[in-house]
Amino acid sequence: MDRYNSKVIEPKWQKLWEKNNAFKAEIDQTKPKYYVLEMFPYPSGKIHMGHVRNYAMGDVIARYKKAQGFNVLHPMGWDAFGMPAENAAMEKKIHPRTWTEANIRDMKHQLKPMGLSIDWSRELATCDPTYYKQQQALFIDMYNSGLVKRKSSSVNWDPVDMTVLANEQVVEGKGWRSGAPVERKELTQWFFNISDYSEELLTSLNTLSGWPDKVRTMQTNWIGKSFGAEISFNLLEPLNHFKDVKVYTTRPDTIFGMTFLAIAPNHPIAEELAKINEKIADFCHECTNKTVNEETLETTEKKGFLTKLEVRHPFLSNKKLPVFIANFILMDYGTGAIFGCPGHDQRDFEFAQKYNLDIIHVFVSEQSEKISNDGNEKVVLGEGRVINSDFLDGKTTMEARKLVCDKLKEKGNGSYKINFRLRDWGISRQRYWGCPIPMIHCQKCGLIPEKKENLPVLLPEDIDFENPGNPLERHKSWSTVQCPSCNEEAKRETDTMDTFVDSSWYFLRFTSPNEDKPLSQEALNYWMNVDQYIGGVEHAILHLLYSRFFSRALVKTGHIPEKFKEPFDALFTQGMVCHETYRDSNGNWLSPEEVFHEKNGNIRKLSDNSLIEKGPSTKMSKSKRNVVDPKDIIEQYGADTARWFVLSDSPPDRDIEWTEAGVEAAWRHIQRVWRLTKEIIEEGAAASNTNEDEKLEKLRNQAIEKVSKGIETFSFNKSIANLYEFTNSITKSKASKILKIKSVETLAKLMKPMTPHLAEEILQMTSEQLDYEPDTNWPVADPKYLKEDLLILPIQINGKRKAEIKIDSSASEDIIKSETLNNETVKKYLGNNQPKRLIIVPKRIINIVV
């Protein structure tokens, strides 16, 4: 018996699809559209299993919707700007463009054999001038609409390489390449005013019902709206022009528990003090010389510096409070200063213990009443009833918050304040390989946007990475230009844009990728929104939040209609692809090809037979060498097998464990379906058996229902389990040949989104048998086969399953009751007693309490 030969069959269908332009998406007003999009990849040069999983999922949706009659848009492109190209340029002396373009070619070659239903005519790369030209036009419009600003912010500075470092390039406080201690440097940079949209981005999350709750929660917390108070504390003795310190707090109700005040090391007052006190200067320098990264800040030891300044408590005129400069206060959040209440804040508590400050409790909560009785050494969190607080005593903490704010307002040294954690989006990058910011600095005219007719501002090709610093900054003939306004010599902006800008509108551009303006209204109106967006959770906040902001910016600049301000109707976040890790006795990581598994569970190294230690399964990564190359898998087993496997074993939103055994199971199933089809076609016509036919027909319809539901709910693993079951059913069925062929045909149609090549091949075979053109429409279940006439109801006695009864689904409760009480097992348990309670959950279960 011959086998399903993926090497022959898969290319055959792929060629046919290509010849027929099967996946070309064109506007067709007579059909409903469906836009499915997977997050476009960074062209690293190699497709990895994560991509395969991502695109396999997207393809299931695309092919499913297409079979249902939708006009499907399923495009692909490249997130092609970014640091790795510059790193390659430095390490391998290849131009970033050469490197990137070669990678795109390679990855496309690796992607093609997967047989994805992608409209390649819409392919785009963000590093292509035709793309970034339009992005520059958008930037200029945003600039003119007041969505862009410049302000100072700090960066990680490598003093040896004379370059700005990304957070990931800072390893233990040192530059990854130079090893020099990283400094913090203030630069004037470009920002998008995303914080103007904090409220809007927050409230609109409610409209995103197609998004996972977890992503909406994460964005909510990231935006971080809080209700609190801004309080000014008067300095006992003014410091130059500084007369008070403004503090933002969400807990004004704990004001009487305040025992110190702390300001950020880069707070203006701290900077003022640093000018006159060397020790303070040193301390501030030490604090601010860390990475500009919140995680480092939060996990480093809390330190403070006691200044000579003191502030007055707003309600206790003779209470003086010390002012600290503390390394855990963020200048970017609130006012860059806090009041410390060690009795009710964990961080303040630790700080107070370290510096021997008073700990005053000003409220008790029901659960923690005893804490306040036994010596005041604990932090009481949450809400409660106020104590030790003058006019607030006896109030709830909620009431106290309002009272304090009212009183402060009356006294003129405070007010209610709503605060957001979300900061403006810094888009400046001091790098070559990004979209140039189309702005010109003119001595006379100031900042001027480049004229639109001069776009794109092309990246110069003749650059070198031999010298430290930014190649654009060094490239004088490129950066020297005429001012568009006064024609005097001026300087081009040398910052390029954050790559998140590129990815904030590519999904819009896909609707009209070749237009010589940013977007086409006709195409937008037909194709938008993205009906289903699929990508990793790691993008839950930044990419998705920036895209939501960018859409609003494009509404404001008139590029897209208001109705597309939330561009992604539904979002799905898929899990990672993991593999076990292996280490030899020297602690070196080994790749899966370098080891073999023995039957007894031992793992040995192929080269010298030495015993290998199995590590935990982690995300496939180069550094741990636990990568399986999709290319090898597709060559060995075929695309259908690879696709089937990545969809089969785990729920799509969870991590999947790549196993050799799993792939083989997938391969066996492909072979089995193929063989089954052949066998059915070749078998003689059996005498018809109505009963058997009816049974199979019922299973066929149930399979349609279950598999469709699985796809609709992104439970591909369940659809696949149902397809295994249906395959088993057909194999065992004694139904007539014609019905078995019909069943195999349905099986192929249901499998087609996952294994399109196999499905096409089978449909061709079955249609020859049934003597009609292959029909690839999605099958529809007949509802009459979906209801069960006879139910098996389990009977529990005291919550434990003891028996079951078979009963007609239309049976009344009385009948169920009498049947239950007549059951032998039930009688045995009841004896002569009456049941205490009899609970009948319709169509589910019966529980008897005895």
Place this chain on the structure above:
RNA sequence: GCGGGCGUGAUGGAACUGGUAGACAUACCAGACUUAAAAUCUGGAGGCCUAAUGGCCGUGGGGGUUCGAGUCCCCCCGCCCGCACCA
């Protein structure tokens, strides 16, 4: 540190809104076919006790709500993701 998520047999997982825990698949065991192996097919199987019928235990750990908890609530443990210049 903060924010989000996950935890079920030997393994990946299933169990719709609180209602038969372990579908489906893998590994394993037995049988058929074979000179043999592979492939394929058939069957078995959560753990413990029992000859069997049956009983007890069991969804990371501890407690709670309920007639009934993998699912809801509280506390704890472990792992993963994000933390604003990786993409």
